[in-house]
Amino acid sequence: MEFWQPNSPLGGLAHVKSGRSRRESSWDRSGGNRDFAVVPAGETFVIADIAGAGRIEHIWLTTRCYSEKYLRKLVIEMFWDGEENPSVRAPLGDFFGVGHAVAKHYISLPLNAVFGPRRGPKGPFAAAMNSYFPMPFGSHAKIQIRNESDQPIENLFYYVDYELSEQPIPDDVARFHAYYRQEKPATAVRHTTELENPAPWDLPGTNLTGDDNYVILDATGTGHYVGCVLSIDNFDASNQVFSWPGEGDDMFFIDGEVWPPSLHGTGTEDYFGAAWGFPSGEYAGPYHGITLGASPQEHFGLWSMFRWHIEDPVRFEQSLRVSIEHGHANDQGNDYSSVAYWYQLGEHAPHADLPPVEERLPRRWPEHGLWDE
Structure with a gap:
């Protein structure tokens, strides 16, 4: 059996595991192409409300909001297993690795932001942000976006990809x-x-x-x-x-x-x-x-x-x-x-x-x- 044990993440793809693949997304339930939500200024929109035990595997979203610096004005929050105080609370841009509300393209293993040269009148909107952090939950998961800007989120597109399990979450899963x-x-x-111009290793203070x-x-x-x-x-x-x-x-x-x-x-x-x-x-x-x-x-x-x-x-x-x-x-x-x-x-x-x-x-x-x- 030792031969068949995967020795890399890609090697594990051949092993079939139990679980039910699911997704929450902003797709147009009427069958049209308005695959987005609109979030008025000052309101909160829930993008995922999941019952059961499972694990969020991937979050993708993109927004269009004409409030300057909106990536610091929109807030993402996540709640696990019925808790009242969120386990995740951060400005949307910062959570996805975009500091100072300045749109920049980058790729890393757990997070990335895909930004191009296109800009709206108040900042970037031709952009997408992804998270691949695994997010386990035992009985319930909720993810929401708070719009604390002075303008509506005119387009909020999103995917939340997750798996559900019939097995209870183990005690050692954080x-x-x-x-x-x-x-x-x-x-x-x-x-x-x-010293008039000290070298870095001669800077004063301890x-x-x-x-x-x-x-x-x-x-x-x-x-x-x-x-x-x-x-x-x-x-x-x-x-x-x-x-x-x-x-x-x-x-x-x-x-x-x-x-x-x-x-x-x-x-x-x-x-x-x-x-x-x-x-x-x-x-x-x-x-x-x-x-x-x-x-x-x-x-x-x-x-x-x-x-x-x-x-x-x-x-x-x-x-x-x-x-x-x-x-x-x-x-x-x-x-x-x-x-x-x-x-x-x-x-x-x-x-x-x-x-x-x-x-x-x-x-x-x-x-x-x-x-x-």
Whole structure:
């Protein structure tokens, strides 16, 4: 039998498993071609309401909304097994890896966004977003889109592909979670030096607590972290010459541990799988990439990046605090926003509602050359 065991994901395709394939979608029930929903401003639309035990395998959707920066104004929420507080809560664009409401094409293993050059008067609409994160549920699943913009979603097209099982969900199968956070701006901790133009490794200041770091995830319970999307608006330099925001180290405090953390990194670009100030500019790989990049020389501007812990999940039994410095020893005061993704057993701590729309909009926005002060 050992010979027949699959040795790769593709190898497993030959093995037949029990289950019922199902889909929720926006297809026109009249038989026409109006295969979309319309969501008025301020309203919520449920795209999936599923009873039974199963697993969501794929979500695809595309929207047309003429509200500027609408990818930060629309919110996606997911509820598992009758819970009142969602396990997933994030702006629609950020959940799918699109930071700062700036449409960019990228491909990764669990998420992708397919954007072309076409634009509407207020931003991109010729676009699609996909998730391949497996999302198990034991008795019920609900996914909804909240329209917090001032304009209707004129077209909401969607697929939610899932499988149902006659077998109950095993006790060791965790639920999928994702949550958005932001600090605008992160509070800078200023340091002084007598050096006129210090090299990156000679920047002043130390951080031996992690207390002032930007927090990507603060979870309680048992589970594992599988990655994040991090977006930075870089406008606050460490000094007049050194404008790079990436000297901030990543830190993972597991199960309530104090300093030092079990996982301590060496720099932002290092954690996101690159080096030396992101010289590549924008790129996308299966597990890490830069979906939005400013100038590799001057660094000022909008950055968005992803890092997936598919092969190296960070496991925790009681709690996990994932954080990253904003500049070396938190010496920069830039705008930070993020979505963390993780799997967790049992109930999760309630997620606070998102900041009001105006507070979560990007400070600066480059679509069509429009930059808001």
